[in-house]
Amino acid sequence: MKKSTRVAAVSVMTAAALLGLAGCAKGGASGDAASGTITLWTHNAGNEAELAAIQKIVDDFNASQEGHTVSLQAFPQESYNESVTAAAASKKLPCILDIDGPNVPSWAWAGYLAPIDELTDRLADFLPSTVGTYEDKTYSYGFYDVALTMVTRKSTLDDNGIRVPTPDKPWTKDEFDHALETLKATGSYAYPADFATSSTGEWYPYAYSPFLQSAGGDLIDRTTYESADGVLNGPEALEWANWFQGLVSNGYIAAKSGTDQTADFINGKTAIMYAGSWAAEKVRDAFGDDALFLPSVDLGQGPKIGGGSWQWGMSSGCSDPEGALAYLEFAAQDEYVASVSEATGTIPATDAAAELVPGYEPGGVNDVFRQFSKANAVVRPVTPGYPFISSAFAEATQQLLDGADPQKTLDQAVKDIDANQKQNAYQG
Structure with a gap:
């Protein structure tokens, strides 16, 4: 862009x-x-x-x-x-x-x-x-x-026996984890994947809450917008938190990535880049037809990406x-x-x-980015309390990346969000 x-x-x-x-x-x-x-x-x-x-x-x-x-x-x-x-x-x-x-x-x-x-x-x-x-x-x-996408090279997947996912059949969680394990075992990369964890602020809910939603959780219960209890700290959310934290503890992504993930990907430091459609031009210039822009991972409820x-x-x-x-x-x-x-x-x-x-x-x-947006985009919660929800989720996600206890971290985020919703009558 x-x-x-x-x-x-x-x-x-x-x-x-x-x-x-x-x-x-x-x-x-x-x-x-x-x-x-x-x-x-x-x-x-x-x-x-x-x-x-x-x-x-x-x-x-x-x-x-x-x-x-x-x-x-x-x-x-x-x-x-x-x-x-x-x-x-x-x-x-x-x-x-x-x-x-x-x-x-x-x-x-x-x-x-x-x-x-x-x-x-x-x-x-x-x-x-x-x-x-x-x-x-x-x-x-x-x-x-814009649309988020998993960016890689066809030759990378082919050389390592990794299936090329399609919009109709994206990677499952187990497939994605196995792909990262395989790529790590090659010893060819600083990290198998780059999730732009050095970014801050709104990047966290925009980029990472879609994984939570794909697992079956959410930032808040969207039927009433009154509480996050059960959706941000329930079993599905906990499964997401453990998986997301495991990306760091297993050495699949950095807790704090480099400042230019596109450059790192092009220079061979990473094999898969979770980025946006804005990276397409540079990646295609570097790799031509070998460049792949793939759907996000399906953690159980279909692939999801941020929209809006x-x-x-x-x-x-x-x-x-x-x-x-x-x-x-x-x-x-x-x-x-x-x-x-x-x-x-x-x-x-x-x-x-x-x-x-x-x-x-x-x-x-x-056109693939437009199709991802049509099929998989989830807007952030339509409530006046969203800015607080955003900051609470960003803080919780950073703590997960730093190794905090997942259940305690999610419970605290829910407590903070629910108190803010009630205090400000954000019942929209």
């Missing part, structure tokens, strides 16, 4: 910042009031390709009609969330803004987003993971998503909701979905857009 995609794809506002948002008065007025211009905020300053694609949409919209004018304002991703938090506190949110997908419920619960149900019919064509909802209302949509990236929504205090909705509808056209996806090297959100992006057309070299 053209930017630091792992960060862009899975970044999330801190729990403290979101709780600060929730503490502000709900439904703040827009900073567009009386200006005659609809302001659009994006986190893409510094990402020239994506910013240019968004600016093109804005320019085309402004030229397409005379009733509304959209003005783009870009922020560096590192300071974007702080800018939104400050604007929310002072009731000066813009009419249109982009939002990291997992944060949509928090922003909607806090009263800062207005539903965009008028676009529901159009958004039915989008990948489910690219549409943000909360309490049966639609609040946002994104142009793209940056999306667009409308603030509840927008002074021109008609104009904001008109822009959001205009921007949702397939040609713009395609242009932003192509600029970022990401998975187009619609089938029609995919046909416009080289490599993502049916049968194209990148």
Whole structure:
């Protein structure tokens, strides 16, 4: 991808910042009031390709009609969330803004987003993971998503008698463990696999909770969103925790990996890389047709991967909701979905857009990522309490990697999550 995609794809506002948002008065007025211009905020300053694609949409919209004018304002991703938090506190949110997908419920619960149900019919064509909802209302949509995949080389598997998995028949847990044991026994690698354990923050729930869900557990009971008890510390979750911790104790992955897993894989330090579709270009450049991008491991309930990236929504205090909705509808056209996806090297959100992006057309070299996303993507819990859940899970997972007792670690995470859910009435 053209930017630091792992960060862009899975970044999330801190729990403290979101709780600060929730503490502000709900439904703040827009900073567009009386200006005659609809302001659009994006986190893409510094990402020239994506910013240019968004600016093109804005320019085309402004030229397409005379009733509304959209003005783009870009922020560096590192300071974007702080800018939104400050604007929310002072009731000066813009009419249109982009939002990291997992944060949509928090922003909607806090009263800062207005539903965009008028676009529901159009958004039915989008990948489910690219549409943000909360309490049966639609609040946002994104142009793209990314997909996690097991990356390796066909020659590596063939030389070691390891079956090449398919979407219909992924590796089972036992198969994957045996493959790692076989690769370790060769002595050819620093570690058989790389799970990017040196990454921090939202990478942990984005990348590792899908294994938990594949085993039959979850971050919280999604029927009520009131408690994690039984799903994050039950038998299935414990089985996941023991397996995940065993990847380190058995010497299959590093407790703290290198800082550039793609470079380490290309340089032969590892045999299998658990990474995202953003790594495809470099891996193909290095290995050509020998490169394989495989489904994730099936721990019992089918392979799962994280879903949900940056999306667009409308603030509840927008002074021109008609104009904001008109822009959001205009921007949702397939040609713009395609242009932003192509600029970022990401998975187009619609089938029609995919046909416009080289490599993502049916049968194209990148179509496999779109199929993984369609079949296996799980969005992070749709509750305003998600930022806290994210941080609690990340802390627990790091402790597991460091060798902590699995049952005690999971029980403590459940205790913390349940207390936060109750305290903040996150019953969404």
